Amino acid sequence: MKEFLEFFSFADANVRYVTLGSVLLAGSSAVVGCFTLLRKRALVGDAVAHAVLPGVCLAFILSGTKNPFILLVGAFITGWISLILIDFITSRSRIKEDTAIGLVLSVFFGVGILLLTAIQHSGNAAQSGLDKFLFGKAASLVGEDLIAFSIVAILLLAATILFYKELKLLCFDETFAKTIGFPVRGLELLLTTLTVLAVVVGIQAVGVVLMAAMLITPAAAARFWTDRLGVMLVLAAIIGAFSGVAGAFVSYTAPAMPTGPWIVLIVSMIAILSFALAPNKGWIARILRRRRNKKLILEENLLKLLYHLGEDRQDYTTTRPLQELLDKRAIPAKEAKYGLAKLRAQGYLERSKAGWSLTPEGIKRGRRVVRLHRLWELYLTQYLHLASDHVHEDAETIEHIITPELEQRLLEELNYPELDPHSARIP
Template structure:
């Protein structure tokens, strides 16, 4: 508890630098990463992250100092150049973008490792700590780094706000953007530059190896929670900021734990939870939805079956046994019994001594399913000219997903028909 209070009091200057720097890095990177994700260029961030290492090494070799501005300038140049090379390879050769990214990533990173090894064996005392760009060291952030982080974060956010409409159109419909006169190539270069800025600044905290996760993981997690781009950007930024704060806190409470990897682990955990539990898109919600759909389809099939039996006998007051239902439709007995009990609880069927009987509500619902089935069969035979003996299976599926609006449209399109292709009456 004392450590918690000490950390969030921000009395220690180093805690302030590390925490604020991590939050700025993670949130701004997440915003830029959303556009890369939506453009299906998620691996570009990984390529840039690995491509900045030779720039850092060359800047150190040429300057002989570890001036942060010079090192970041070198990183920016090689990072930006790597994207130019990727675009050139993709445009001028038959090599696809993912292959070009793999080539550039491995070549640039290999050159960076060679240069870094050469520097470490050069005997230059100033090279100490240069390897932090490889694995990151957020705990070593100082006031000057925080100023750089703040400037870049503001730059990224302002550019996103100012060019939001253009970047959104670039992500979702590049051809239309070009048609209405947007400078697509300039926008691509802008997004490229923003990505490089985010990577160049972030490598100080998490290193070239983990920087791609800071770009893409919050964006991927946020994508599971919304369909709207502004909300996605906000959620990604909040997730990134939280992971930065939590990573700094873990590193503070356990000094032997590095901040950068913990930031990545926390945002990865958030992403896993999002993949699993996000409403609508998450694995769990998808499984629940699938089970509900299967249950609803079984219910409707049973109601339809009971209605068809009553229709065939021209008598809806006679109860039907499970054995008779199984003879008319091949369904497992346990499934039918389970479905009937559920429908009984919902008031759609009633249990009689000699079987099961539709209630008034059940008859209405069963009649609608039969109507939808026969309407769709008629539609397929009239408009797609399919043989009447080829439409039953398709109608068995579609009948469960036709909305009331589509039902009304079908009725109008078919001129409120009385009979289906098999000359069975379409109930109204």
């Protein structure tokens, strides 16, 4: 607790720098990451992160200094070239995009490593610290870095806000953007530039490999909570910033811990929890929905079955034993019993010693399912000209889905029909 207070009072200048730096970096790259993710090009960030290394080394070799600005320019140039190359290779040969990304990523990095080791072996004393680009140095950020981070973060956010509408269109409907005369090529270059900028700066904090996570993971997590781009951007920025603070806190309490990997670990946990738990899109929500649908289908099938049995003699309230139901339609006995009990609890069925019978409510609902089934069969034969022996399977599925509005439209469209294609009466 003491450490917690100490950390969050931000009395220590170092803590201030590290925290603020991590927040700026993680927040701004998350925003850019949203756009690359939506364009289904999440992994190009990874390629840029690796491709930055030769640029840094070349800048050092050519200029002979470790001036951060010159190194950043070098990094920016090769990062940018790598993205252009990926596009060029994919468009001008039969190499697929994933191969092109892997190729550019590993070859640029290989060149970078070759140059870096050559510099290290050359005995030039000024070189120490260049390898910070490989693994980052989030824990030792200083005021100077912070200024660079803030400038880039503000640039990125400003560009995003300024070109929000254009970028949005680029992500969701490129063709439309082209037809209404947006400079799509220019916007692509803008997005490329923003990505490279985010990577070049971020890489100093978390390193080459983990930079990809700063772009991809918060965006992927945010995507699960919303369908609106604006909300997604804000959410991704918050998730990124939170992980930034949390990572800085962990390495503050345990100084041996590297900040970058902890930021990534935390943001990954948030993402994985989002994949599992997010309402609507999450894995668990999906399972529950499937189970609910399955239950609904079982119940409706049982009601339909009882209604069918009653149809022959027009007495829907006769009590029928379970075996009679199972003979008519192959439902696993255990499932059937469960469904019947459920329906009874909802007031659609009554149970006596002899078996099960429909209540007036149950008759109504059973009749509706049968009606929808037959309406749909009729619709398929009349409008799609399917043979009448081909329509049953399809109607079996759709009868559980049709809404009352659709039912009304079907009735109107079919002119309130009396008989279905099998000459059974439509109730």
